[in-house]
Amino acid sequence: MALWKPDPSFYPSAKMAMQAPPERHAYVAALNPAGTDKPDAICVVDLDPDSATYAQVVNTLELPNIGDELHHFGWNACSSALCPYAPHPHLERRYLIVPGLRSSRIYVIDTKPDPRKPQIIKTLEPEEVMAKSGYSRPHTVHCGPDAIYVSAMGSANGDEGPGGIFMLDHFSFNVIGPWELHRGDQELAYDFWWHLAQDVLISSEWAKPSQFENGLVAEDLLANKYGHRIHFWDLRKRKLQQTIDLGAEHQMLLELRPSHDPRESYGFAGVVVSTEDLSASIWLWYRDNDQWQIKKVITIPPVPADEKDLPDLLKGFKAVPPLVSDIDLSLDDRFLYVACWGTGEMHQYDVSDPHNPQLTGKVEIGGVVNKKGHPKVEGPLLGAPQMVEISRDGRRVYFTNSLYSSWDDQFYPDKMTGWMVKVDVDPGGGISLDKDFFIDFGETRVHQVRLEGGDASTDSYCFSS
Amino acid sequence: MWLAMILFGAFHGLNPGMGWLFALNLGLQQRSEKVIWLSLLPIALGHAIAVIAVVLLVLAGLQFIPLATVQKFSALALLAFGFYKLFNYYRHPRWVGMKVGGVDLVVWSFLMASAHGAGLMLVPALLGGSDAAHPHHGAHALPQGAGMFLAVGLHTLTMLLVMGTVAWVVYRKLGLAVLRSSWINFDLIWAVALLIVGSIALWMAFAH
Numbered sequence: 001m002a003l004w005k006p007d008p009s010f011y012p013s014a015k016m017a018m019q020a021p022p023e024r025h026a027y028v029a030a031l032n033p034a035g036t037d038k039p040d041a042i043c044v045v046d047l048d049p050d051s052a053t054y055a056q057v058v059n060t061l062e063l064p065n066i067g068d069e070l071h072h073f074g075w076n077a078c079s080s081a082l083c084p085y086a087p088h089p090h091l092e093r094r095y096l097i098v099p100g101l102r103s104s105r106i107y108v109i110d111t112k113p114d115p116r117k118p119q120i121i122k123t124l125e126p127e128e129v130m131a132k133s134g135y136s137r138p139h140t141v142h143c144g145p146d147a148i149y150v151s152a153m154g155s156a157n158g159d160e161g162p163g164g165i166f167m168l169d170h171f172s173f174n175v176i177g178p179w180e181l182h183r184g185d186q187e188l189a190y191d192f193w194w195h196l197a198q199d200v201l202i203s204s205e206w207a208k209p210s211q212f213e214n215g216l217v218a219e220d221l222l223a224n225k226y227g228h229r230i231h232f233w234d235l236r237k238r239k240l241q242q243t244i245d246l247g248a249e250h251q252m253l254l255e256l257r258p259s260h261d262p263r264e265s266y267g268f269a270g271v272v273v274s275t276e277d278l279s280a281s282i283w284l285w286y287r288d289n290d291q292w293q294i295k296k297v298i299t300i301p302p303v304p305a306d307e308k309d310l311p312d313l314l315k316g317f318k319a320v321p322p323l324v325s326d327i328d329l330s331l332d333d334r335f336l337y338v339a340c341w342g343t344g345e346m347h348q349y350d351v352s353d354p355h356n357p358q359l360t361g362k363v364e365i366g367g368v369v370n371k372k373g374h375p376k377v378e379g380p381l382l383g384a385p386q387m388v389e390i391s392r393d394g395r396r397v398y399f400t401n402s403l404y405s406s407w408d409d410q411f412y413p414d415k416m417t418g419w420m421v422k423v424d425v426d427p428g429g430g431i432s433l434d435k436d437f438f439i440d441f442g443e444t445r446v447h448q449v450r451l452e453g454g455d456a457s458t459d460s461y462c463f464s465s
Numbered sequence: 466m467w468l469a470m471i472l473f474g475a476f477h478g479l480n481p482g483m484g485w486l487f488a489l490n491l492g493l494q495q496r497s498e499k500v501i502w503l504s505l506l507p508i509a510l511g512h513a514i515a516v517i518a519v520v521l522l523v524l525a526g527l528q529f530i531p532l533a534t535v536q537k538f539s540a541l542a543l544l545a546f547g548f549y550k551l552f553n554y555y556r557h558p559r560w561v562g563m564k565v566g567g568v569d570l571v572v573w574s575f576l577m578a579s580a581h582g583a584g585l586m587l588v589p590a591l592l593g594g595s596d597a598a599h600p601h602h603g604a605h606a607l608p609q610g611a612g613m614f615l616a617v618g619l620h621t622l623t624m625l626l627v628m629g630t631v632a633w634v635v636y637r638k639l640g641l642a643v644l645r646s647s648w649i650n651f652d653l654i655w656a657v658a659l660l661i662v663g664s665i666a667l668w669m670a671f672a673h
Contacts, residue, residue, distance in 0.1 A: 002554075006648050012641040082644060084487035085563055085573065089648045090555060146559050171555065197494055197563045236562035263494060462563065463641050464493055 006089040009453040010079045012463040014260035014331040017079065020392045023451040024048040025116060027096060028420060029070035030060070030444045033405040039063045040070040042098060042109060043446070044116050045420065045439060055422075055437045061118050063107060068100025069405060072448045074141030075458055076108075076148055077170065080196060083145040083462035091170060095121070096450065097148055099138035101404075102213065104129050106138055106150075108173045115452065122173050130156040132175035133166035137209050140191050143458065147176060151192050151203070159210035163189025165203070180233075184240035188227040191255050194235055196460045197262035201233040202285070204253045204269060215406040218313060224248035224275055230256075230285065232292045244294050246283065249276045253283075257329040257336070257457070259354075263464045266354050268336055269294070270327040278302035278317060280324035282338060284354050298357050300324065303343050309369045313410050320368045323411075325403055326387050330394040331456050335360070335425070337388045341403055342411070344370050344384035346423065348431045360429035365421065366401060368411055374421060376438035382416040383408065389449040390456035397423040397431065402445035418446040466616065469590040473583070474620040476658075477512065478627025480651040481644065482557070483577055484508035485628040489636055491565070501636065505628050507567045511574025512583065513621040519584025520591065520613050532592065533670060539588040540666035546582050547659030554652035581652075582659060589666035591616060 011017035026045045032038035044059040063070075076095035081088040096109040096118065104126040109118045130136050135152030142149045148168040155161055164186070165179040180186075190206035205227020211217050220226060228250045232242040246253060250271045258267035266286040273280055282298035302319040314320065323342030329335070329351070336357060338347040344367020349357040363385075364372045371380035383401030390397050400420045402408055408416050418441030422434040450458065477483045488508060492501030526535050558576040562569065578584065591613050635643060 002650060002653055004650050004653075006645055008645065010645065012644050016642060016645075082648075083563070084481070084490045085565070086557065086560065087482040087486070088555060088557070089482075089644070090650050090652070197490075199562050199564045236564070263496075462490060465641075 003090040003092060006082065007077070007091065007093050009093045010082050010089065011459070012079070012082050012461065013465050014333075014459075014461045015465045017392050017454065017459060017461070018331050018394065020453060022047075022393065022396070023391055023453060023455070025058070025452050026389070026398060027111075027118070027450045028400065029073055029098070029447040030418065030441060031068075031070050031402070031405060031447065032444055033409070034067060036443065037066060038444075039066050040068045040100070041444070042070070042096065042118060043441070044118065047451075055439060057439060057441070059116050059118075061109065061120070064120070064123075065100075065103065065105065067102060068105055069102035070098060070447060071101040071404070072140050073098040073450065075143050075450065075454065076173075078143040078454055079459040079461050080143055080145045083196060086146040088145065088170060093454065095173070097141045097150070097168065097173070099141065099150065101137055101139060101153070104136040104138060124173070124175065129175060132177060134178045135164055135166055137163070139189075142193060142460070145196070145462075146170070148173075149179065149192070151189050153189055153206065153212075154209040159213070160208050161187040161189070163187075163208070165189070165192055179238055180240070181238040182240060184243065186231050186240055186243065188229075190227065190253070193256045193258050193267075194460065195258055195262070195265055195267075196235070197462050198265060199235045200265075201235040202256050202258065202267065203231045203233065204256050205229050206252055206254060212404065213406065215410050216313070221251055221273075222275060224251060226251040227253050228271075229253065230269055230294060242292050244292060246271065246294065249274050250281065251275055254325065255327045257327055259333045260329070260331050260461060261333055261464055262462055264333065268327060268329060268351070268354070270324045270338065272323055272325060273321050278319055278321040280322040280340065282324070282327065282336070282357070286354070297355060298338070298349065300338070300340060300347070303369070305369045311368065311411055311413050314368070328388040328390050328456055330390050331392055332394060335394065335429070337390065337397060339385040339388050339399060341384045341386050343367050344372055346385040346388070346397075346399060346431070348425070348429070350429055361426070361431035363423055363431055363433050365433065374419075374433065374438045375435040377440065381419065382412040382414060383419065387448045389451060391451060392454060392456065394456075395425050395427070397425060398449050398451075399423070400446040400449060402447050405445065408445060416445070417442055418444050420446055420449070466590045466593055467619065470587065470616045470620040471623045473586055474623030475627045476651075476655075477578075477583060478624040479631060481648055482651060483581075484512070484574060485632040486644075487570070487573070488628070489632050490563075492636070494563070498636070501632055502629065504570060505625060505632070507570035508574040508628070509621050509625040511571040512578045512624060513617060514571070515575045515578035516584040516587060516617050516620065517614070518579075519588065520617060523588055523591065524610050524613070536589070536592050536666065536670035539585070539592065540663055540670050543582070543585055543589070543659055543663030543666060546585060547656055547663050550582070550652070550656035550659055554650070554656045581655060586659060586662060587617070587620065589662060589669070593669070
């Protein structure tokens with residue numbers, strides 16, 4: 001369909017995007033764990049405070065297959081379409097690209113004409129995805145200026161690596177092929193993003209499918225066999241340029257959040273757990289004389305706990321690790337949100353000086369031991385802050401509580417349910433739970449949240465201001 | 466012929482996707498206004514090379530094929546390309562990269578111009594111009610050629626001037642937010658223009 005002017009949700013710079021109107025609804029990945037015989041779904045949540053159905057699920061698009069394991073997903077197009085080297089300004093931000101992490105199936109979901117009633121318009125079956133991309137277990141989706149980029153955890157044949165990145169055509173959504181031309185010794189995959197205006201792609205490491213699909217493999221973790229390296233690629237030549245090892249004890253290097261300002265060359269990466277002291281950490285990458293450097297800028301210590309309060313996996317440690325799973329950076333590159341899925345805390349750091357983050361806010365909910373409740377519901381809550389999403393203006397933060405079905409059951413064995421909450425942000429720093437916003441998804445678990453018109457982990461900008 | 470050359474030059478100059486926005490972006494990224502103006506030169510050069518390549522092809526063709534046949538062929542080519550573009554106006558050459566030097570910009574601009582049929586579009590005008598002065602091919606190709614290159618020069622100069630003006634106005638006065646409201650679908654207009662020019666050229670070729 002021909003657009004006469006650029007999609008109104010495209011902005012040349014992050015600064016301009018912060019002036020965008022507030023989001024009116026969110027799309028939330030919902031999964032029904034194995035054994036429930038129910039398919040996964042994309043839920044539409046009403047976020048318009050003036051609506052009668054505010055803070056409720058107004059529609060559930062059930063998928064036609066069972067066991068996809070929805071996890072992350074993304075928009076087909078975003079502000080990167082205005083990048084001048086490959087401009088596609090008349091693409092529409094309209095389709096959600098939704099991979100099944102377990103099934104390797106990819107759904108293309110149309111959010112028009114009625115954004116509250118999305119429809120599947122195309123399905124890439126696992127055989128096709130694997131045959132054309134060379135990969136399986138698709139994960140992160142990013143809208144690039146020239147294609148849709150998708151990371152994948154495994155190779156096409158089997159449960160081992162290497163995982164990597166492949167591309168989808170912007171218009172037909174067909175798999176173009178693997179992205180890398182020279183991958184060096186990169187083997188493990190997880191998240192990726194880029195400094196688009198500097199031709200740099202960054203990728204992180206989680207694990208091989210055999211190390212996560214049936215739950216966290218404790219022996220592998222204690223043997224430091226999960227990912228602990230970060231990779232810097234030449235985005236134009238599709239070539240690995242530099243790899244930094246954080247140290248084998250820093251297990252599971254997950255989310256990558258580069259600065260939104262295209263002139264800056266730094267970003268944040270989260271490490272789930274250190275096998276030396278159970279701490280979690282946030283690392284800052286930055287460029288120094290054309291070489292990438294990385295250093296630990298935040299350490300979050302574990303909390304001692306009584307053995308009887310701990311799940312089997314943690315009993316021997318007599319402590320709850322913070323387990324930093326997701327992090328997210330506001331569009332003005334000022335606040336970094338850090339989800340501690342073990343201890344049940346959401347932290348807000350002022351990272352105006354990225355080398356010296358300052359803790360400016362904290363909310364507590366859920367947690368392995370605390371199980372802290374929410375003002376709107378009675379009783380303790382299982383699960384904890386996990387996938388975080390920040391509104392474009394930076395005033396509202398939404399998060400959900402599920403990590404990955406089989407891992408949820410290991411850390412929260414007492415039948416975790418799915419929920420989504422909202423946090424209000426004080427513009428000067430500081431966060432507080434919105435007492436009236438609590439969405440109960442029941443036995444269905446909820447994962448990534450995508451906001452109407454874009455959010456802080458979707459769009460990339462080629463212009464500074 | 467001259468008017469067409471100038472108008473098409475101005476159109477390419479206006480289109481953010483054909484050059485000025487890239488130049489502006491490079492300047493902003495490197496925090497240097499000078500970079501904006503210097504980047505426009507290789508972009509114009511790449512565009513000119515793409516057009517000249519087509520002109521050379523036409524001149525070569527005229528050595529062997531009668532003018533009327535070249536006119537018909539080029540008109541049909543324009544129509545076919547316009548028809549393709551009408552349904553694929555959004556497709557552009559894949560050329561990944563923001564950290565570019567002068568040579569990169571020449572290549573990028575050459576690719577963009579070629580892929581959009583910038584040179585092809587000028588063929589009817591060029592042939593029309595040569596037709597009026599010299600009804601026959603062969604020995605007269607050289608003076609024809611000189612006129613054509615002059616026309617290409619004028620086309621490129623117009624494009625450069627318009628690019629520069631637009632970049633200056635956006636940089637100094639309007640700001641980048643103007644992209645959101647004014648980046649109209651130049652690609653679709655171009656596809657329609659290809660079809661119109663192709664139709665006129667075909668009609669003229671057969672009207673002889």
